[in-house]
Structures are given as structure tokens and as C-alpha cells.
Amino acid sequence: MSTGAVPPVSAERPRMRWYGWGERDDGPALSESASALLRQALGLSDGPPSRVELEHVRLPEPALPGEVRSRLAGISELVDDREARVRHALGRSYPDLVRLRSGDGSSAPDAVLRPASHDEVAAVIAECDAARVALVPFGGGTSVVGGVEPLREGFAGVVSLDLSRMDAVRSVDSRSLLAVFDPGVTGPQAEAELGREGLTLGHFPQSWEFATIGGYVATRSAGQASTGYGRFERMVRGLRAVAPAGELEVKPFPASAAGPALRELLVGSEGVLGVITEATLALRRAPETRVYDGWWLPSFGEGAEAFRLLVQSAAAPDVARLSDEAETLVATAGSSAEGSGDRLDGGCLAVVGFEGSEENTSSRAERCRSLLAAAGARELGPGPGEAWLHNRYDAPYLRDELLDRGVMAETLESATSWSNLERLYRAVGDALRDTLAARGTPPIVTCHVSHLYPSGASLYYTFLARQERGAELEQWRAAKSAASDAIVAAGGTITHHHAVGSDHAPWMRAEVGELGLELLRAAKERLDPRGIMNPGKLLPPR
Amino acid sequence: MSTGAVPPVSAERPRMRWYGWGERDDGPALSESASALLRQALGLSDGPPSRVELEHVRLPEPALPGEVRSRLAGISELVDDREARVRHALGRSYPDLVRLRSGDGSSAPDAVLRPASHDEVAAVIAECDAARVALVPFGGGTSVVGGVEPLREGFAGVVSLDLSRMDAVRSVDSRSLLAVFDPGVTGPQAEAELGREGLTLGHFPQSWEFATIGGYVATRSAGQASTGYGRFERMVRGLRAVAPAGELEVKPFPASAAGPALRELLVGSEGVLGVITEATLALRRAPETRVYDGWWLPSFGEGAEAFRLLVQSAAAPDVARLSDEAETLVATAGSSAEGSGDRLDGGCLAVVGFEGSEENTSSRAERCRSLLAAAGARELGPGPGEAWLHNRYDAPYLRDELLDRGVMAETLESATSWSNLERLYRAVGDALRDTLAARGTPPIVTCHVSHLYPSGASLYYTFLARQERGAELEQWRAAKSAASDAIVAAGGTITHHHAVGSDHAPWMRAEVGELGLELLRAAKERLDPRGIMNPGKLLPPR
Helix, strand or coil, X not given: CEEEECCCCCCCCCEECCCCXXXXXXXXXXXXXXXXXXXXXXXXXXXXXXXXXXXXXXXXCCCCCHHHHHHHHHHCEEECCHHHHHHCCCCCCHHHHHHHHCCECCCCCCEEEECCCHHHHHHHHHHHHHHCEEEEEECCCCCCCCCXXXXXXCCCEEEEEECCXXXXXXXXXXXXXXXXXCCCCEHHHHHHHHHCCCEECCCXXXXXXXXXXXXXXXXXXXXXXXXXXXXXXXXEEEEEEEECCEEEEECCCCCCCCCCXXXXXXXXXXXXXXXEEEEEEECEECCCEEEEEEEEECCHHHHHHHHHHHHHCCCCCCXXXXXXXXXXXXXXXXXXXXXXXXXXXXXXXXXXXXXXXXXXXXXXXXXXXXXXXXXXXXXXXXXXXHHHHHHCCCHHHHHHHHHHCCEEEEEEEEEEEHHHHHHHHHHHHHHHHHHHHHCCCCCEEEEEECCEECCEEEXXXXXXXXXXXXXXXXXXXXXXXXXXXXXHHCCCCCCCCCCCCCCCHHHHHHHHHHHHHHHHHHHHHHHCXXXXXXCCCCCCCC | CEEEECCCXXXXXXXXXXXXXXXXXXXXXXXXXXXXXXXXXXXXXXXXCCCCCHHHCECCCCCCCHHHHHHHHHHCEEECCHHHHHHCCCCCXXXXXXXXXXXXXXXXXXXXXXXXXXXXXXXXHHHHHHHCEEEEEECXXXXXXXXCCCCCCCCCEEEEXXXXXXXXXXXXXXXXXXXXXXXXXXXXXXXXXXXXXXXXXXXXXXXXCCCEHHHHHHHCCCCCCHHHHCCHHHHEEEEEEEECCEEEEECCCCXXXXXXXXXXXXXXXXXXXXXXXXXXEECEECCCEEEEEEEEXXXXXXXXXXXXXXXXXXXXXXXXXXXXXXXXXXXXXXXXXXXXCHHHCCCEEEEEEEEEXXXXXXXXXXXXXXXXXXXXXXXXXXXXXXXXXXXXXXXXXXXXXXXXXXXXXXEEEEXXXXXXXXXXXXXXXXXXXXXXXXXXXXXXXXXXXXXXXXXXXEEEEEEEEXXXXXXXXXXXXXXXXXXXXXXXXXXXXXXXXXXXXXXXXXXXXXXXXXXXXXXXXXXXXXXXXXXXXCCCCCCCCX
């Protein structure tokens, strides 16, 4: 058990690399033993792949007509130097990083606009709409599904709309536990400001250091503590958005029966309907303390069953993570110093975390402890909980290192009912192993459950394989495609919290049906008749 | 404190009157003292108003072309006798009952179709679409906002689609706590079937004896225990619906980030987009026990503040009701036998209820008790909780009796943030009192809080006044209109759980804005290009 006060949050954040994730002083690094394990398991042999310098990234000629550029520059801050264009050319998916490292900047926008207000956003949209210029909303740029890649086909040009200057917490109503945010506020900024008033959002996705409120709204984000604090859509009360057809406002009522929930059309709209310019979000009182426990469970199936009992007994922790046998093996490789390595042999590691008042966390943790023990779980030392808290944002930093060593490192996720969890778990793992083995690059596939619901849970996969030098993207596409087909066939959602972007768009027909797509298209056509808003995302072509 | 085991639910339900609510053996009746109070307070003097017999209700000539009628009768059970047409002419709002009692059956459908399956619904819709016949989905017929009134203007005819024959619980997945329901299943049917497996929906609106699953979905229903069990939209996981343009399916994933939530477009769609033919709903374990406490609070404002602390401390009861001073006075008139009459003088009555396992309810009730006591509340005897449980479905029965005595009896509801609650409370009450006093019929206006959210609460008003004989509908319209304008001006939602129907449609522009309406229209036009689905509801005319 690890118990302790919750430290205050600093608004400081690391700088993002143009070709990867962040640069942090205490950034994580692969241990030598882990590197050795990978080299052996994945059969790495080639020397490290090359990476181009920023000045050698190949960019398209800016296509924006001169007078349009002038008018846009008159409305809002406009930058179109090399670095700005490269930094807005792609998100942070594995294929994005492969492309950037190889010097492929073909998707760079003609310019980056940095509006400072709702009115500037509206004016930029109006100008782009009139000039048939595509417009891509850009928050933290952390999309792992191709959500922020500018696609210019059929347009007179394409610009990226970077919302980072709209970064104020506009107002806090601590009586109603509501606050109004600009779209460009990042996780650290939000938590630092709210923390001063003893409040929190409780939203901590892996992208937390960089991602923004607007991005959370637009992608239906879920965080590491969403089992307790709820997915981001549960926090959204009010919204303001601008579309080419005008302005939309969703009032922040606590509840309403006034027809379909338009809020839920904007949440998850990924910039294809308009730009979120303001969000009124539900807050929580900041936790006084937190309790994180590590547990050993005899198998993934038994662990999932224990987690099911927890959430269905209203005893779910705020953070609930259960690694499968493979992930447990990788996580504990080289960490036998913690003294738990032998006990984990053949079993699974779980971390459960509680946050709140002293009384609340201890009583909930106690209840969880008795249910887990009754389900055959064994409590481990304080190590796993502390390690998880310390490393919770590390994975994308490590991905950069893996890419440096010629390793494909990718993640994907789904969710399904408890009754169907085992079937989905096997199907996706098998698809990844079979597909990559058939290409001569047998992978390491690991999985964990990280979000519990009364009716089911999420599954989050990580897979690593030796890169097929020169065919990195084809290799990735084959694996991604096989996994996505397997998800659909096995009754999972195509994405639990990564959103759709362009990567998942081909599976949206299976997800919502042809008439469901038509409904989304009807919304888009009404709000964005010329289709300038983030083209190519969310919706597959007709 | 009232503690006790939860009795099993019978699937039996009372029969609905053609001109009012239900007929029940133990149906409630106004006491003599309450009648005397009303006579005096409202200045009743006229003799009781007349009510026509069923055979004298004025019905329009059936307009359905003979061949269309034949084709529809070949698809599905069709009835078009007098009683069936009258029973589907209106819902159960106050103006609906005034009209029925006066013999106004002008909105009767040409025929009532009673499909037995999804496929029959689809075939009926196709036939109506081809023949330009309007179609009104009909569940329990309990709408209090004009939601099921057939409107035929501009159509070759209008039929009511009564879903009561589609009343099976299709499957129960007790591992995932999910069940698949036909749309015509009523509350008592659902609870009786689920109860046999130790499960419950936990959804108990005042219309529970009659209302159906499909109606709950279509109206974004909230129940008396929604503070604990959640509004109906929180229970809806999967849906199947048929529209003129085809079939829609929302898969019952526990969560998804795959774009906007189409589920939330169908929930609350009130039959204007299509017909819900199947719903997969989240279940709960049936409670073993329940604890209902009555409390006295010094004022409505202090009571609301205490409730805010409860819900924001995660200590909210499952049922939370706080009557204002006026409602407390009416509720306790003639009940001094309970021994709490004197203590309530000048204050407010609250009922808080907990349901669950023995351990869970007692620990939650204990925590609530200490928070309420700290907020200045005083615990009352077991009376209020028991009385509330016993009378929880009574109000619409009493309304019939009030109409018999020439009393206008109407309810309306809204919701807003905690910070804005006092303002909304005063504004709506003042609007009702001012408007009706100016017409020479000063009302009794009472209010209670019945649904708590971390960011705010609902307000539920009841108002009684002497009917303006011969101008009952104008009188009602004036009061309703003034209250609705006041709600909008004071920052409330136009409806917290009664839905929109035709009564609230004029305020939808204020609720969602012009572009919000356009979004809803875009959805309707894509799914229902000829506009046959429940015309005149939800959306105001352009």
C-alpha cells in the first residue's frame, strides 16, 4: 500500500520534440536489461535507423493564395516558418513519428493560425469557408489516430488552427463545482489553477502534459482515473463552438429532457463539425490523500472477474489497472529488486488507486481490499502503486527510444461487455501475433484493463516488433488493420478513448452502421456545407 | 426512520381511464379537510364541471384512404373503433384531460396500429411513408407535454403506433448487468421480470404504472430515485430504431470514443426521428433493504444548501426530496395526527431514501444523517418516508379528483445550477402567481427539489387554481407560457424530465439556439425526409 498526500501540480510542462514526444529532465530511459530483452525477443539486428534533421524535412510549397494569407494574417496571428509547419504536419501516432523521422512533411499546413479569442476563431473560419481553405483544429497535437493531419485534397489550401493562445480558465463557480475553460488550456494549467481553489478535474490521460481541454472534448477522452472520476464526456456540461454555419451553444444545465443531447454531438466531433471555443466542465474537490495498492492475481481472467465484482459492487477504485501475464512479465523484468518478481511468476499485476478525503479513501480501499482478497488476490508491497504513479506519463517517452532502436511500438484499445471480454481479448491478441509473425516480425503483445464500467471494461494493447526497414508503414498498416477487423468481429468498439481520426475512419461503418454515418454526415453538411472542417477525419468517404 | 425489506413487484397495473389517469382499488382520494382547504383557498364556488360520456366525444371522420387502411391492416393489427381512437387522441396533460372531458376528440388518429415485432414496425413505417400518412409512436400514453397527440395537418391521414404488444424482456446478461427490452414493456413488467433474477432498473417515474421502456428512452425520462440510480439516459446502452430512411443500431458498448454519441440523438427524440424497437439497458442488483428518513429543515434555501452538500460529498441518497414551505404546508395539512405538524410550522419537509444491501444502506444513511444534522436539519419520525413511499404514484389520481371539482392542477419542472437555484425558484413561482392572480384565479403554487446533481438540482412545481369555466385552456396557456418564459429568463432548462412534445416546442429555440434547431432538423430530414414521424413535436416550425 502506498498512501500519501497529493502533491500540488505545476503548470510547467516539457517541450515537445518535433519528431516525437517530450523532452524532460527526468525523462525515462530503457534499462540495459530491458534493451537486451527486446533485442533478443524481437530479433533486432540492424543498426539504428537514421533520422533526418528538421531542415531536411520535405515540405510542400505553401498553396495558400497570397490575398487569403494576408486576410488571415489580418485576423489572427499567422506563422508559416518551417518549424511551425512541421510541428503541425502530423500528430503523435507511431506512423506519424515514422513519417517525421524519415523527413516526410508532405502533410504540413500552408500556415498555422493562432487565434486569441472566440471571435478570431469565427473570423478565421469565415475566411477559410469563403476561400475554400481546409482548416484543422489543433490543441496539444497528441492525436494517435491521425486526427490533426492536414489533408488538402480538393481545397485551395489548408491551415492548422492552433488554439494554444486561448488558454485561460475563464471563471470558477465553486458552489456549483463548474468552471469555464478556454479550449487551449492544458492539463497541467487546469490542475494548477483549480488546485489553488482546492478543486480538480480528475482527468489524467497519458497525454496530460500536452493535451488540451478542447482536444479532450473533441476526442471523447478518457483518463487514467476515469473509472473513478468519469470519462471526459461526463465532465462536459456546457459548450460553445463555431462552425462555418454559425455558432452553437450548449447551456450547462445539470440535466435536461429537452430533446436529443446536442452536447453529445459536439463531444467526439473531432473538429469535423466546428471548433470548440469554450467548455464548462464539472469539477471535484481536490483529493486530500491517495492510496495506491499493488495486487497479484493468479490469471488475467480471474483478475478481470475480480474487477467486475468491484465495479458491480460500487467498490471500484478511481484508478484500476490489471495487466495480463505478458504485460506483467515485461513490467517486472529487471525489477526483481522490488522483491515481488518471484511472486508474480505466472500471474498478473494489478494496481488500484483511491483518491479523496482521508476517511473516504481509507473506507473505500478497505472494502476493495476485502473483495479482492476474497477473489483470490494477494496484496503486494507499496512498489507497484508508487512505480505506476511515478511512471504514469512515461510510455510515449519510451516509444521515442524504441523508435531510435528500430522497434515498432504501438498501442490500441477497445471495450466490450464483461461477458464478451475474454473473446475480445483473445481475438485481438491473436490477430496481432498472427499478422506480424507472418511478416517475419513476431511481436510482443501485452494488454491491460484500465477502465471499469458496470457493464464491461476497456482493453488496452501494446505491441512491439522489429521494424521492417523500408516498409515500416506497410507493416504498421497490416497490424492495425488486422487488429481493427478483429475488434469489430469480436464485438468491441473500434476505439475506447483514442478517437477515430483517419486511422479508424474505415471501421466507422461497422461501428455505427450506414444510416448512423448518414446522420453524422447530415450534421456535418448542415454545420459545414463546404466541408472545410478537418476533412478526411471521423467519416469514411461515401 | 423507516427501514424495511423491499417488497416484490407485481406486473399487474391499473386500467387507465379514457378521460384521466388510472382506476385502482386502493386509489387515493382527497380528504374532507383538504377539500375544504382547497375550496376556501381557491375560492371554488361553481358546481362541478360537466364531463361527457365516451359515446359523445366528437371525433373526426377517418381520413385514411381505404386501400392504405387495407394495406396497413395486412401488415399489423389495426383497430379503429371509437374507444381505441379516443384513447390515442391525447396524452395525460392537464389540457389533454380538459379537452377529453369536454368531448374534444378532434386529434384522434384515423386508426391505431399494434405491431408485434420490429419488422412489423418497419413495414408500417414504409407504408405510411409511401402514403404520406403521419405516424405517432405511442407507449403508455402518459405524456404531459402533448407528445402523443396525432397532428394531421398536411398529411393524407394519421395513425397512432401503439407498441404495447411488443412487451417482452428479450434477454438478460446478469454477468454484464445488461438486458434487452422490447419498447412496450411497462415499469411493473420490467421490475417483475428482473426481480425474479435479483435485478432492477431502479427507474420509478410517477407514470411508472403505465409508461414504457420506449417512452422512457424517447423522452429522456427521470425517475423518483434518479438521484441514486441515474436518469434513464444513463441506463441506455444499446438501441435499435426504425426510421423511414432505414434502421439504426447503437451497439451496447460500455463506452466508446468513436465520434459523437448517436445514442444521445435517439434518446429524447420523442418519435420525430423514428421508432425505438429495442433497448439494451444497464441493470442493478435489486436492493435488499431500504431506509427512508423524514427531516425538517428551517427553510427551503437552507434545505437546498444541505442537499448540495450531500451530493457534492458523494453522500446523496437515492431518493432526495425537499418540499418548499408551501408544499410542506399542503402536505401536512390534516396530518397533524403524525405528530410532526407543529414542528414543521414555518419550515420544510425533506424525505431521503437509501436502497441497497443492509451494510451499504445503513452506512450511507448514517453519513447522510450526520451531514444533515450538521446543516441544522432535525430528524422526524418514520411517517414522512412511509407516507411518501405509499403515495409515490398518487398525484395523477388526485388530479382527476381535482378536475372533478373544477380545479386546474398542473405541474412543470426545470433544473439549474446550485448558484442559480434561488433565482429560478423565485422567478417561476412569481410568474405563476402573478399571471393567475391577474386573471382572477390566484393559485396555490408549491415546489420541491427532487433530483440532485453535483452541479445543480431540479425544481418541480405544482400549481392549483380555480378553473376559469369556459376558458380552461386559455387560462392554462397563460400560466404555462408565463412560467416557461420565466424559466428561460432565469437560466433554467425548459424541461428537466417531462420532455418537449408540443407544449415546450416554442421554447426550444431559446433552449438550443437557432443552429441547434438546424442540427436537429438536419437529423430529422435525413432519417424522415417526408416528415411523417410525429409531426409538430419537439421542433418548432421554421
